[in-house]
Amino acid sequence: MTDMIALEQLTKNYPGQARPAVDKLDLTIPEGEIVILVGPSGCGKTTTLKMINRIIEPSSGIIRLQGEDVTRADPDELRRRIGYVIQQVGLFPHQTIGRNIAAVPRLLGWSRQRIADRLDELLHLVGMDPATYLGRYPKELSGGQRQRIGVARALAADPPVMLMDEPFGALDPISRERLQNEFLRLQGQIGKTIVFVTHDIDEAIKMGDRIAILREGSTVAQYDTPETVLAAPADDFVKEFIGSGASLKGLGLARVREVSLADWPTSQISAGREAARRALDSSDHGWVLLLDEQRRPVRWVEARALQGEGSLDRVGLEVRAIVEPTATLVGALESMLGSRVGVVVVVDGSGAFLGTIDMRVIMSAVEVMRAAAHKRVLDDRRRVRAGQEPPANAIAAQ
Amino acid sequence: MSDRTLVGDVPPHGEDEAFLGNDDALALVGGTDPTRGTRQPGSRSMSVAVKARRYLGFPAVLALVCVAVGTYVARADLDDVERRLLTFDRIIDATLVHLQLVGISTLAVIVLAVPLGILVTRPAATRLTPVVVALGNLGQTVPSLGVIVLFAILFAPGFKGAVFALVVYAFLPILRNTIVGLQQIDPFLIESARGMGMSNGTVLRSIELPLAVPVILAGVRTAAVINVGTATIGAFTNAGGLGGIIFGGIVQSRTPVIVVGSILTAVLALLLDHVLGVVEEVLRPRGL
Numbered sequence: 001m002t003d004m005i006a007l008e009q010l011t012k013n014y015p016g017q018a019r020p021a022v023d024k025l026d027l028t029i030p031e032g033e034i035v036i037l038v039g040p041s042g043c044g045k046t047t048t049l050k051m052i053n054r055i056i057e058p059s060s061g062i063i064r065l066q067g068e069d070v071t072r073a074d075p076d077e078l079r080r081r082i083g084y085v086i087q088q089v090g091l092f093p094h095q096t097i098g099r100n101i102a103a104v105p106r107l108l109g110w111s112r113q114r115i116a117d118r119l120d121e122l123l124h125l126v127g128m129d130p131a132t133y134l135g136r137y138p139k140e141l142s143g144g145q146r147q148r149i150g151v152a153r154a155l156a157a158d159p160p161v162m163l164m165d166e167p168f169g170a171l172d173p174i175s176r177e178r179l180q181n182e183f184l185r186l187q188g189q190i191g192k193t194i195v196f197v198t199h200d201i202d203e204a205i206k207m208g209d210r211i212a213i214l215r216e217g218s219t220v221a222q223y224d225t226p227e228t229v230l231a232a233p234a235d236d237f238v239k240e241f242i243g244s245g246a247s248l249k250g251l252g253l254a255r256v257r258e259v260s261l262a263d264w265p266t267s268q269i270s271a272g273r274e275a276a277r278r279a280l281d282s283s284d285h286g287w288v289l290l291l292d293e294q295r296r297p298v299r300w301v302e303a304r305a306l307q308g309e310g311s312l313d314r315v316g317l318e319v320r321a322i323v324e325p326t327a328t329l330v331g332a333l334e335s336m337l338g339s340r341v342g343v344v345v346v347v348d349g350s351g352a353f354l355g356t357i358d359m360r361v362i363m364s365a366v367e368v369m370r371a372a373a374h375k376r377v378l379d380d381r382r383r384v385r386a387g388q389e390p391p392a393n394a395i396a397a398q
Numbered sequence: 399m400s401d402r403t404l405v406g407d408v409p410p411h412g413e414d415e416a417f418l419g420n421d422d423a424l425a426l427v428g429g430t431d432p433t434r435g436t437r438q439p440g441s442r443s444m445s446v447a448v449k450a451r452r453y454l455g456f457p458a459v460l461a462l463v464c465v466a467v468g469t470y471v472a473r474a475d476l477d478d479v480e481r482r483l484l485t486f487d488r489i490i491d492a493t494l495v496h497l498q499l500v501g502i503s504t505l506a507v508i509v510l511a512v513p514l515g516i517l518v519t520r521p522a523a524t525r526l527t528p529v530v531v532a533l534g535n536l537g538q539t540v541p542s543l544g545v546i547v548l549f550a551i552l553f554a555p556g557f558k559g560a561v562f563a564l565v566v567y568a569f570l571p572i573l574r575n576t577i578v579g580l581q582q583i584d585p586f587l588i589e590s591a592r593g594m595g596m597s598n599g600t601v602l603r604s605i606e607l608p609l610a611v612p613v614i615l616a617g618v619r620t621a622a623v624i625n626v627g628t629a630t631i632g633a634f635t636n637a638g639g640l641g642g643i644i645f646g647g648i649v650q651s652r653t654p655v656i657v658v659g660s661i662l663t664a665v666l667a668l669l670l671d672h673v674l675g676v677v678e679e680v681l682r683p684r685g686l
Binding site: 055078090091093103 | 584593594595600605608686
């Protein structure tokens, strides 16, 4: 396997900025692979990408394409060898789809017939009917179709390398997933060398043969296969970055009934102070939860308030943070943050005590969800690459 | 570079392995009707009758106004002075001179202001933009009579001086619209054009200018219509045109003469506005 692109000590300084946007980056992109540059916003990943086709000129360093130093080559010649897809697509609104796609072949001086044949072929490749679409204008297409045409245009002159800057970032989640899957299958046919920028770790895991996780100054935190990045994150930065993303979304979807509840010392009000004291002493918690005859939570009581004698009806705090098993974890979390005890009580349909949720329960639920989410993305990627039907087809068939 | 790698590997359209079946592509956008969106104002699919009404209706109304004015001049009970001032020859001659004043000055401005607008919007020259616009503003801020008299003194009174003055006066709308028209283009379009290897010249010629055409033409239209009005003032420096008729009417205190001159000036302005509107529509790139 040879390196298609090699970046050596690549640096970009912007005037008036103390730190370089890209700082002495060394990176090699193997032929025929999709390499994802991923990182938090402002880490320099887009700048890095745009230096490869010199839309942004590097301040220093060397860019090699197929072994050849192109740092000082004619940029227009260079760019005709590199397909370029951006999030905004950038189709020319005053030109038909056919003319848009033919842009680079025309620059290269292809014959009319060769261009016409190529247009047909490309439209079939991206799954659009040439007779229907070639004569249309970009505004007559949906967002997903425009992005397909953007990909077809970048492929027009069959460049060995494609640069893609958040190509699916502006699409709705359903179109986005479809286009991701289509693109992976397309890549199975064309085997281009692709550098792909995203800020979405899930997209990186799904699309990448390799992922370069970048931190500020476009410094490589880890450069490896998705499996390795997930299984063995290089440091805390990587760990935190791959953990970001879906957590909060997941909490909004997961239900209280799906997590294992924490136990809590309880005591019946009618059993009196002595029983409550015993329950509290036998646990390492500072509060005991008092229940009524039907085991419904009534009051939170601290050890201090249990001293002395008398009824327990009025001591301690009223139990306010109560949720049912059907509540979402986000709802439980909100209640918990409003509770002085820092705990939310879970009750069944009749109001009887089931257990509690505290911060540890939420955290372990998040861990489980992250692991499941990453597994799902990896499975999805495997399935798509194996050429099976992508799950998104079920949605389109409706 | 070869494109054979692709040719060999592409499955026939419609098979399972295809990137995306055509039906799927349609399903994605909710069953797009293939003919949807191809019909738009000014497109070739508009019927001849609709076009005729759109393009010729308003000129027909203006023609009726001219006929009415002509009938008035021929039939009304005018005194000798009025008769002398309002001969058909004089009216036709004045209108032609007026059109020349407007036409020559507007064309000159297009030739000067459009390239200047292109020049100052090039990345290397963006710092010049405010300076140039400020200079263009000068012509507009000085009262038109002042500009015309000034140029009559600087050059020669008469037709030539008036043309120069109109050039200065109409410079700003065309310059500013050229600048705005080029600046309003989505920078991502230019990035993607550069990114596929178009030279700066090609980007300007095949992307920027076509997209700026509607805005530039709107500037031309404004400038031309302003010039129809401003050109009447040229009469003060003996430039001729419809201003000559109005001016004659004022000097001789003959209201009918003033009215006829004014109406014809207004008709000319409205007609020019309409014609340039049609030109704008025809030259507007399709797909916008």
